[in-house]
Amino acid sequence: MSVLTSQDSTVRQRLDADLVEVGRLFAEELKSDLACVNELAEHAQRYHGKMLRPMLVLATAMAVEPGRERTGREHLTAAAVVEMVHMATLVHDDVLDDARMRRQGATINHLQGNEAAVMLGDYLISHAYHLCSSLGSSAVSRMVAHATNTVCEGELLQLSNRHALGLTEQTYFEIIKRKTASLCGVCCGVSAELSGCEKKVADALYGYGETLGIAFQIIDDVLDLAGDQATVGKTLGQDLAKGKLTLPLIHAIGACEGGGREALLGLLKSQAQAGVSAEQARDNAGRVREVLTAGKSLDYAREKAASLVQRAKLGLIENLEETAARAYLLGLADSVVMRKL
Secondary structure (H helix, E strand, O other): OOOOOOOOHHHHHHHHHHHHHHHHHHHHHHOOOOHHHHHHHHHHHHHOOOOHHHHHHHHHHHHHOOOOOOOOHHHHHHHHHHHHHHHHHHHHHHHHHOOOEEOOEEOHHHHHOHHHHHHHHHHHHHHHHHHHHHHOOHHHHHHHHHHHHHHHHHHHHHHHOOOOOOOOHHHHHHHHHHHHHHHHHHHHHHHHHHOOOOHHHHHHHHHHHHHHHHHHHHHHHHHHHHOOHHHHOOOOOHHHHOOOOOHHHHHHHHHOOHHHHHHHHHHHHHHOOOOOOHHHHHHHHHHHHHHHHHOOHHHHHHHHHHHHHHHHHHHHHHHOOOOHHHHHHHHHHHHHHHOOO
């Protein structure tokens, strides 16, 4: 489902036009005089998908400055910066997960190897900060840098808990708050900073983005376990293969009793073993899905995400005047829970 769900055609048309300009700024920033670099950068641009993070920047600007007819250059640049940071994390994630497919196409690491993928991710990060420096705002630069640091901390925390079958919900939420939600929060926070919002409103907008990011990652984790790979458009089942416990699995382990719990733990251990055959991996994954469905663990995770979305929407309603742009942000929140890709 597309996240462009606003019923207000003016907001949608403006967003569509702004995203074209964001894409142009993105491509212009990454240009090199080396053909091999341009080839990789152009392939990475196929990773543009839902464009959630740039849209958070742009829609937030519209919501806090409803009388402004055109999006300012600074907001467009900030939108390109956060998308560049996000894309760098995708390239690096594919290396960590040995993923072969993203956005219905081959990953950089699958095509060119891990070395090229790691360097491309670094190239994207360095250009993100090069572009960010053009904004002339140390506050914005520090906000983006802090979010990037936090994303790395979240990834390291997740790596340190691979194969930890006793992982708690508290630690899981700390991981996704850092690795996913922090960048979504800063998208709204940076936009508010550039618009000169008062602290109360800026904090509420950051909270909206962060909470939305947590819900988004929960649904992403549900799709990794129970989604359709052709629909989602990327390699699925990587959490199981890499020994990463996500919310549905944590719930299922806690809900199972006796022999059922031991059987599930055995499946998870088997799935994460080196050298497991493709046939056995598919069989294990199917059996895990059966347990998650029977124990309503997938429903549990979706309900958690829906609850977070309602909290995010309440923060907007309490702190922003009623406008078409606010309605768009509310619809964007709903679409996170409803998505299937």
